[in-house]
Amino acid sequence: MAPPEGSIFDPARKWEEEKQRREKAKAGDTAQADAEAKEKKKSGGGGGPKKNAKKPSAAEAIKESNAAEKVKKDLERDLMKLSNLKTLKTLQDATCDTPLGKIHRMLKMLHFAVSALKEGAVGASEAEVLDILWALEEMSLFKSCEEEIASEKSSKKESKSDDKKSKKDSKKEKDSKKDKKDSKDAKKDKSEKKEAVVLSTDAKGLKELLKENGDR
DSSP states (O other): OOOOTTOOOOHHHHHHHHHHHHHHHHHHHHHHHHHHHHHHHHHHOOOOOOOOOOOOOHHHHHHHHHHHHHHHHHHHHHHHHHHTOOSHHHHHHOOOSSHHHHHHHHHHHHHHHHHHHHTTOTTOOHHHHHHHHHHHHHOHHHHHHHHHHHHHHHHHHHHHHHHHHHHHHHHHHHHSOOOHHHHHHHHHHHHOOOOOOOOOHHHHHHHHHHHHHHTO
């Protein structure tokens, strides 16, 4: 059974509608929680001054490096396991050990759910797609990595815009005679470029996962 003619399912639009509805419902609970927190702070008072963070020792650095290597291997194992799962049901029953593995599982589930709905498969529903999207939104790592990727994209866009402006200014300098002060100001503007956003390891991993799932 295919969707009715002229009513093509748009997951992005439906998600925005559902997101707004759920966030309105959540806003009431958040406001109440904030009020309770303020009241608690008034009665309990604030904590003492925070101590300066200690620089990690060589042993701690090695420990962190080993932990990072373990996470990398665990992720590779998760991705290998997920690559062999070809249906929504098998993905729903699967488990992952790493946060990025869990995100990848949800992205694959989303892909299968949206495809099934567009094809009019029996049992497919918009509610299932929206539930998966909401589960992704609730994942703190997904949210923070998504913000990093958005910042990087915005930074690159600004950098391109600055480069174009710089080329135009350079051309104007050649075409018109300006005093030394204007020339110095122009050079100063060129040197005051914003630093490029460097993605964290998790954000890089999510970017690759999104690219991989987007190419399907």
